[in-house]
Amino acid sequence: MSFWLMKSEPDAFGIDDLKRRGTEPWSGVRNYQARNFMRDRMRPGERAFLYHSSCEAPGIYGVLEIAGTAYPDPTQFDRKSPYHDKAATREQPRWFLVDVKFVRKLERPILLSELRAREQELHGLMLLRKGSRLSIQPVSAEHWDQILALE
DNA sequence: GCCAACGTTGGC
DNA sequence: GCCAACGTTGGC
Numbered sequence: 001m002s003f004w005l006m007k008s009e010p011d012a013f014g015i016d017d018l019k020r021r022g023t024e025p026w027s028g029v030r031n032y033q034a035r036n037f038m039r040d041r042m043r044p045g046e047r048a049f050l051y052h053s054s055c056e057a058p059g060i061y062g063v064l065e066i067a068g069t070a071y072p073d074p075t076q077f078d079r080k081s082p083y084h085d086k087a088a089t090r091e092q093p094r095w096f097l098v099d100v101k102f103v104r105k106l107e108r109p110i111l112l113s114e115l116r117a118r119e120q121e122l123h124g125l126m127l128l129r130k131g132s133r134l135s136i137q138p139v140s141a142e143h144w145d146q147i148l149a150l151e
Numbered sequence: 152g153c154c155a156a157c158g159t160t161g162g163c
Numbered sequence: 164g165c166c167a168a169c170g171t172t173g174g175c
Contacts, residue, residue: 007160032170131169133159
């Protein structure tokens with residue numbers, strides 16, 4: 001059982017959008033490491049933090065659940081999509097996604113600044129590593145519990 | 152295979 | 164808007 005952190009920009013797709021939609025394909029990931037996590041490691045039923053980046057108060061805003069195993073991201077085949085990839089074919093898709101399901105919105109966001117302030121306990125958390133920009137990150141079970149306890 | 156140039160991410 | 168860090172591309 002693994003835990004995860006998934007980033008989005010709230011202007012594009014935030015926790016309230018997910019709440020409204022219920023389940024949503026996590027499309028548009030174009031980073032191999034993040035893809036590999038979704039394709040090779042994520043299992044249905046696992047949980048992830050929804051982290052909001054590039055906004056006024058970056059932090060964790062909600063919890064979601066991995067709703068299924070990975071499948072090819074359809075936007076890679078769509079010429080009109082900003083995520084179109086002309087090197088991808090249906091026979092050999094390059095990009096994968098999972099569906100994610102809304103679990104809950106946190107009572108209050110757990111801000112990046114708070115996580116930073118607890119760098120000692122959260123030692124090794126990928127989010128706090130300098131220069132770490134990965135949009136999908138594993139979170140250890142221990143860190144998961146520690147972070148939720150801050151709510 | 153190296154590496155410079157370029158593009159993107161994301162906090163501040 | 165700035166800039167550090169990282170990933171990708173493409174010439175050689």
